[in-house]
Amino acid sequence: MIVALAGGVGAARFLDGLSLVYPPKEICIIGNTGDDMEMHGLHICPDLDTVVYTLAGVAGRVHGWGVEGDSFRCLEALGKLGAETWFQLGDLDLATHIHRTARLRAGESLSTVTAAIARSLGVASTLKPMSDDAVRTIVQTPGGPLEFQTYFVRRGARDEVLGVEFQGAGDARPAPGVLPAIRSASAIVFCPSNPVISIGPILAVPGIRQALRRRKCPAAGISPIIGGRALKGPAADMMRSMGMEVSALGVARLYRGLVDLFVLDREDKRLAPEVEKLGMRAVITNTIMAGAAEKKALARAVLKALERA
Amino acid sequence: MIVALAGGVGAARFLDGLSLVYPPKEICIIGNTGDDMEMHGLHICPDLDTVVYTLAGVAGRVHGWGVEGDSFRCLEALGKLGAETWFQLGDLDLATHIHRTARLRAGESLSTVTAAIARSLGVASTLKPMSDDAVRTIVQTPGGPLEFQTYFVRRGARDEVLGVEFQGAGDARPAPGVLPAIRSASAIVFCPSNPVISIGPILAVPGIRQALRRRKCPAAGISPIIGGRALKGPAADMMRSMGMEVSALGVARLYRGLVDLFVLDREDKRLAPEVEKLGMRAVITNTIMAGAAEKKALARAVLKALERA
Numbered sequence: 001m002i003v004a005l006a007g008g009v010g011a012a013r014f015l016d017g018l019s020l021v022y023p024p025k026e027i028c029i030i031g032n033t034g035d036d037m038e039m040h041g042l043h044i045c046p047d048l049d050t051v052v053y054t055l056a057g058v059a060g061r062v063h064g065w066g067v068e069g070d071s072f073r074c075l076e077a078l079g080k081l082g083a084e085t086w087f088q089l090g091d092l093d094l095a096t097h098i099h100r101t102a103r104l105r106a107g108e109s110l111s112t113v114t115a116a117i118a119r120s121l122g123v124a125s126t127l128k129p130m131s132d133d134a135v136r137t138i139v140q141t142p143g144g145p146l147e148f149q150t151y152f153v154r155r156g157a158r159d160e161v162l163g164v165e166f167q168g169a170g171d172a173r174p175a176p177g178v179l180p181a182i183r184s185a186s187a188i189v190f191c192p193s194n195p196v197i198s199i200g201p202i203l204a205v206p207g208i209r210q211a212l213r214r215r216k217c218p219a220a221g222i223s224p225i226i227g228g229r230a231l232k233g234p235a236a237d238m239m240r241s242m243g244m245e246v247s248a249l250g251v252a253r254l255y256r257g258l259v260d261l262f263v264l265d266r267e268d269k270r271l272a273p274e275v276e277k278l279g280m281r282a283v284i285t286n287t288i289m290a291g292a293a294e295k296k297a298l299a300r301a302v303l304k305a306l307e308r309a
Numbered sequence: 310m311i312v313a314l315a316g317g318v319g320a321a322r323f324l325d326g327l328s329l330v331y332p333p334k335e336i337c338i339i340g341n342t343g344d345d346m347e348m349h350g351l352h353i354c355p356d357l358d359t360v361v362y363t364l365a366g367v368a369g370r371v372h373g374w375g376v377e378g379d380s381f382r383c384l385e386a387l388g389k390l391g392a393e394t395w396f397q398l399g400d401l402d403l404a405t406h407i408h409r410t411a412r413l414r415a416g417e418s419l420s421t422v423t424a425a426i427a428r429s430l431g432v433a434s435t436l437k438p439m440s441d442d443a444v445r446t447i448v449q450t451p452g453g454p455l456e457f458q459t460y461f462v463r464r465g466a467r468d469e470v471l472g473v474e475f476q477g478a479g480d481a482r483p484a485p486g487v488l489p490a491i492r493s494a495s496a497i498v499f500c501p502s503n504p505v506i507s508i509g510p511i512l513a514v515p516g517i518r519q520a521l522r523r524r525k526c527p528a529a530g531i532s533p534i535i536g537g538r539a540l541k542g543p544a545a546d547m548m549r550s551m552g553m554e555v556s557a558l559g560v561a562r563l564y565r566g567l568v569d570l571f572v573l574d575r576e577d578k579r580l581a582p583e584v585e586k587l588g589m590r591a592v593i594t595n596t597i598m599a600g601a602a603e604k605k606a607l608a609r610a611v612l613k614a615l616e617r618a
Contacts, residue, residue, distance in 0.1 A: 040408065041411030077403075077405070081404060081430075095389075096386070096390065098349050098387060099349065101350050102351075116390075120391055
C-alpha cells in the first residue's frame with residue numbers, strides 16, 4: 001500500500017497519474033482538512049473534494065476544482081437571499097456538501113462520510129481526512145487572522161502573510177486508520193502540494209509526523225515549486241512572506257527527516273546538491289503535469305525511485 | 310390589516326388574487342408549518358415556501374409548488390451519493406432551504422428567517438409561521454405513523470388515514486406577532502386549504518383558536534372542497550378516512566365558532582342552508598381559481614362579504 005499525503009489540485013493531478021500506473025486499490029490518500037470551511041451552514045472540504053472529483057474523473061477541467069460542467073443556479077439564488085457568494089459552489093458540487101453535512105450532523109465521522117462519498121463516485125483508492133477533528137488553517141495578516149479560504153479565495157491571497165496557525169491541531173487525533181496506514185505502508189509520497197498549508201496541517205496532527213519519522217519504508221517528497229514559482233495556489237507568496245526560500249530547496253527543508261527522496265523538476269537541477277545535503281536523494285524529472293502522459297511519467301519516475309530506495 | 314390562515318397551493322393562489330385587489334402590505338399571512346420536514350439535513354417548509362414563491366411570482370406554474378423553471382441537478386447528484394430523492398427539490402428551491410437552515414442553526418427564529426426570505430424575494434405582505442416551535446403533522450395509518458410528506462409525497466397518499474396528530478403542538482407557542490395580528494385584524498380569512506392538515510395545525514397551537522374565537526372582526530372561511538372533491542392535495546381522502554363528511558359542509562363544521570361567513574362554490578349551493586345552521590352566513594360564488602381573473606373575482610367576493618358582515 002502506498003500512502004500519499006495530499007492537498008488539493010496538484011496532489012489530485014499526481015494521484016490521478018499514480019492511479020494509472022499503480023493499482024488504485026493499493027493507494028491510501030491522507031487528505032488535508034485544514035482548508036475546510038463552513039459556508040451556508042454546509043461543511044465544505046475543498047481538498048478532499050478536489051481529490052475525489054479528480055479521481056472520479058468529474059473534476060473541473062480548467063481549474064482542477066469543482067465539478068466539470070457544473071451550473072451555479074443555487075448559488076445565484078442564495079445570493080438573492082443575501083448570502084455570500086464569493087466561494088463558488090456549483091449545483092452538483094453542493095450535493096456533496098449537503099450530503100456530507102447531513103451525515104456529519106447525524107453523528108457520522110468525517111472519515112466515514114468521506115469514504116462513502118468516494119465509494120459512491122467510483123473512487124477505488126482509500127481516502128481519509130487527516131483527522132475527524134476540526135483543524136482550521138488560520139493565516140495571520142497585518143489586518144488580523146483570516147480563515148484560509150477568506151485569505152485565498154475571497155481576498156485573492158493579496159495580504160502579507162505573517163504566519164500560519166493550525167487551530168485545533170494540538171487536540172486533533174489522526175483519523176482512524178491513518179497511523180496504521182503509515183506504519184504498514186510500502187512507500188510514502190508527499191504529493192506536490194503547498195508544504196505550508198496543505199502538507200503542514202497534516203504534519204501538525206499529533207502522531208502523524210512521528211509516525212512518518214519512524215517509517216519502515218521509503219518516502220518521497222515532490223516539489224510543488226518549480227523555478228521559484230508555484231504552479232497552483234499561493235505556496236510561493238506564503239513561503240516568501242514567511243521568510244522561507246521560495247524554491248524546491250525551501251520545500252525540501254520542510255521535509256527534512258520525513259522523506260528519503262526528493263523529486264525536483266529538471267529546471268531546478270542545480271538545487272540537487274543542496275537537497276542531498278539535507279539527507280535525501282534528489283530525483284530529477286519533469287514534474288509539470290500538462291496531460292495524462294506527463295502525469296503517468298511523473299508517477300512512474302517516483303515509483304521507480306521509491307523501488308530503488 | 311387582513312389576517313389570513315394559510316396552507317399551501319390553494320391558499321397561495323387565493324392570496325395571490327387577494328394581493329391584486331387589496332394592498333399587499335396590509336395582509337398578514339399565518340402559515341402552516343406542520344408539514345415542515347428535515348431532508349438532507351435541510352429544514353424545508355413546503356407551505357411557507359409555496360406562499361412566498363407564489364406571491365413573489367416565481368412559483369411553478371403547473372403544480373403550484375417549487376420554483377418555475379427549476380432544474381434538479383443537485384438532487385440527481387444527491388441521488389448518486391445514496392440520498393433519498395423522492396421529495397423534489399430544485400436547484401433554485403434548495404437555495405431557500407440551505408439559507409433558512411443556516412440561519413436557523415445560527416440561532417435565528419423561523420419567523421425572522423421567513424420574513425427575511427419573503428422580503429428578499431420581494432413579497433410585500435407579512436408572512437409568519439404559526440409557531441417558531443416545531444410542530445409535526447403525523448398521519449396515523451394501519452402501517453403505523455407517517456410524517457406528513459412521507460404519507461403524501463413518498464407514498465402518494467395511498468394509506469388509509471386513521472387519524473392525524475400534531476406532534477409538539479401542545480407545547481408550541483404562537484410565533485411573535487401572531488396573536489396581536491389576530492386581535493387587531495380588520496378581517497380574518499381561512500384560505501381554501503386542507504382543513505385537517507393545513508388549517509388544523511395552526512388551530513392546534515395553543516392560543517390561536519382562542520384568539521380566533523374572541524375575534525373583534527368578521528372572519529370568513531373558504532371551502533377547499535367543491536362538489537365533494539378537493540382541487541388539490543389529499544383533503545378529501547383524509548376527511549373520508551377520518552369519518553368526516555367530504556363536502557364544504559364538512560369543512561364548515563370544522564370552522565364552527567371561528568368564522569362568521571363561509572364561502573361555497575356555486576356547485577355546492579344546496580349546502581348553504583345546512584352551513585347557515587352552523588351559525589355562519591353562506592356566501593355562494595365561483596371558488597375555482599383557474600386564472601388571474603377568477604382569483605381576483607374570488608378575493609373581491611370574499612372582501613365584499615366581509616365588509617357587509
